[in-house]
Amino acid sequence: MPSFTTILIANRGEIACRVIRSAKALGYRTVAVYSEADAGALHVQSADKAICIGPAEAKQSYLSIDAVIAAAKATGADAVHPGYGFLSENAGFAKACTDAGLVFIGPPAEAIAAMGNKAAAKQRMIAARVPCVPGYQGSNQSDATLTKEAEKIGLPVMVKAAAGGGGRGMRLVQNAVDLPDAIRAARAEAENAFGSGELILEKAVVNGRHIEIQVFADTHGNVIHLGERDCSVQRRHQKVIEEAPSPAVNESLRAQMGAAAVAAAKAIHYVGAGTVEFLLDANGRDFYFLEMNTRLQVEHPVTEAITGLDLVALQIRVAAGESLPLTQADVQLQGHAIEVRLYAESPAQNFLPQSGWLSLWSPPGNIRVDHGLHGGDQEITPYYDPMIAKLIAHGGSREEARRRLIVALEQTAALGISTNRGFLIDLLSHPEFAAGKTTTAFIPQHFSTIAAPQADAALQAIAALLWFERGAAQHGHDPANAWSSNGSLAWPVKLGIGETTAKLSVAVLGRDRYRINDADYTVTARGDNRLRVSAGGIERDVAYAFSGDELHLCSGAADLACRDLTWAPPAEAEGAAERELRAPMNGKIVAVLSAVGDRVKKGQCLVVMEAMKMQHEMVARVDATIYTLPVKVGDQVATRQLLAALTPVQA
Incomplete structure (x- = not known):
């Protein structure tokens, strides 16, 4: 059986803190890694040891396999937990850990590789007779072929990055005229986020539910599922609210989906915690395989709440060679749990991520809150995901959990930057959500426009x-x-x-x-x-x-x-916003699509910024001529920094 005493957590923020808690409870020493931007972070202070692995940019720190392996050797760690995101689903990283003599607390590299590419994974699932969404996952990636295959599938269609996840490299196409731009944008975003521009196409399941099954497997051939989570409430294809169990799944459907998820795990000889994601058709009966996440999920706390299990502790025990401590018949679901993701973002500005100083952080004391924050006065940097905390409420019924979560959010203070706190309260309070009738179209249908918060x-x-x-x-x-x-x-x-x-x-x-x-x-x-x-x-x-x-x-x-503004000088002349294009947050310039002297149209993209793992197009607000363009590709820009100055053109 594998033996280890010290676990290095190859991650940051709330998940690093989460893993450290369970590892320490089991008697393991812990090691935190951090970038220069995270030197004072809570996960750094929570671990027994901590070591810097590089600059702020993730590619040079949290995504550097060599830096993480070197950190493990330097600190005496003999096991690595990858958390989620970053290197957690990188088969090369899992293999590098094993080759270095480290126990990788996750699935084998071969299993990660099998599911790491959506095209290959889908082909495997078809072979394993797991229901799959009709689509195209071929090797011919020309625009002409993708366009032709989309026509065969029929609109609406999803254009998706074959590698990665988290909503990046994904576009919903409703009209044929939008397909070329969707392919271009998805490919560019996928190449930037995952290093691969390979795409797949899938028939869009309209008004469906996003249902995922938590699976667990040990090295002795035992594979079980721990019920489902409903993750239908999404924006930009990223989950906002997750709950367990799903209000749309009964015992019979749970058994069917669970069996399909276990079959998927067995087909790739899986070990550890994994999640098989399905789309449940609007008819509430048919379901289709989407992908398998070969790691712990952000939303794992809701499963912990209704099963009474510590999934991180279970990961560590399985990695140490222990058998699963329960069988499928032992799995009992108690009550209901709902989780929300608190983001540093502005919902009224199309969920624009925010960076800056969090001056006050005061979470509620009556529910579970997973975070990696101090009490206040800390920087939310532009280098990483904008999620700053997760709030999880458990109750004897779904309604009790919903009420408790709303009150907890009302008692939460995250001040200094914009967050989606008020938006989350609005989502949870909506009659459609209260009735348990949400689908993946919930936010687009009911929150197509979001007003800025209005204080009384x-x-x-x-x-x-x-x-x-x-x-x-x-x-x-x-x-x-x-x-x-x-x-x-x-x-x-x-x-x-x-x-x-x-x-x-x-x-x-x-x-x-x-x-x-x-x-x-x-x-x-x-x-x-x-x-x-x-x-x-x-x-x-x-x-x-x-x-x-x-x-x-x-x-x-x-x-x-x-x-x-009591004693402030007169405001700037009206129209400044039309004449100046300024950075909405700290970030990096990844594309400059215009030049000084160019005549541009209203809505035309002039500059593309990258911040918080996403690309943001900066567009002209009026027809104009560019007279100043002080940025170039690779520049790091600060909030409110001038990106372009324009001379409006009269119609």
Whole structure:
């Protein structure tokens, strides 16, 4: 049997922290690896040892096989857990670990390779009689062949990268005219993300559900499944909400899908934790193989919640040569669990990833929260995935789990950058989700447009109160003394909220008592970045953080970010956004598609940025001529940095 005592976790963030917890509980020493950007990260501080493996860019650190193997040797590690993402499904990495005498806590390299290419994997599954989506997975990758095969399959069709996953290199094509651009974009994104531009085509299953089966196998020939997870709520083909069990799966269907997943695992002699992903047709009976993820999934906590198992501990035990401690008959599903992914992104800006400083992180205490964050004042860099935490609620029923998760999100404070917290609350509160009727079309159908969060008048008033108190403190004044012999003075406060402004007045009525516009507010309690405020006889809790020139607040489902413009100079002339193209976040320039002097059309892509593992097209907002283009391919740019300056052309 394999023997090891020290586990190196070849990953970062919340999954590294997660693996460290289970490894330590089993009595193993742990080693964290980190890039220069993660030197102060929580996973680094949580491990027994830590070692830097390279610069911030993942290709030179977390994706460097040589750097990870060298780190294991330098720290005395004799086993490696890959987590998910990065090198977790890299067959070459698994083999390199084995060749170096390290125990790889995952499936054999041959099994990873068998499922690492969607085209080859699908051919194997067809041979194993696992139901598969009709499509094309041939070696001829010419645009002409792909176009012809798409016509044979019939629209709508999915264009998908044969390698990798996570929604990258994937396009849904509804109309034939869009197919050439979809092929081009998917191939370019796949080459950038996975080093391979190979594509497959699949018939799009409309209004289906994304159902995945958790499988587990040991080295003694035992293979079981641990039920299903429903991952239908997605944006950009990336999961946002996952739950177990699925409200659309009964015992009979669970047995059928479970048997197909076990057959898939056996067909490639699988070992360890894996997930077989299926699409369930809108009829609720027919299901089709999508792919197999040869690693632990992001959403594994919901399976842990309903089975009572520690899947990471089970991975480690299997890697050590132990038999599975349970049979299929022993698997019992208890209650219901729902997980949401908290992202640093702006849903109102087409889910644009965000980077910057997280000034306050205060998770709820009544549910499971997996994260790799400190209490606050840490950088969310542009180099990695924008997911910052996972919140998991378990209940005796689906409705109980849903309620608990909504309340937990309302109690969560992640301030300093934009997040999808409010959007998650809206998703969970939607009648369609509450009824368990969501499909992969749920977000496009019900959230085709997403408005920026709107704070109510009371939260704006509390923001004015905080800016007023801050200004008084900076000038050495006690806010309670801001009155005159003629009565309370009304101090003007002008807030900049996005592209709008709000004018308020603040009058001091006494210590911790204010009149803001026409309403009275009393601060009844204060804590670290927390206030409890009474207004109109109702008390509410507010979390807040000053970050640079902005104040961020949240209360319940409401979020607010604002600047104090009370004494600011006049705003820039209108139309600046049309004349200047600026970086929405920190990132790297990967393509410059225009030149100084070019005449460009509204909506034309001028520059392509890469940030948080995704490519973002920067487009002209009006017909214009380019007169400045100060960036080139390879440049690292900061948030708000000028990418291009334009001279609008009158129609």
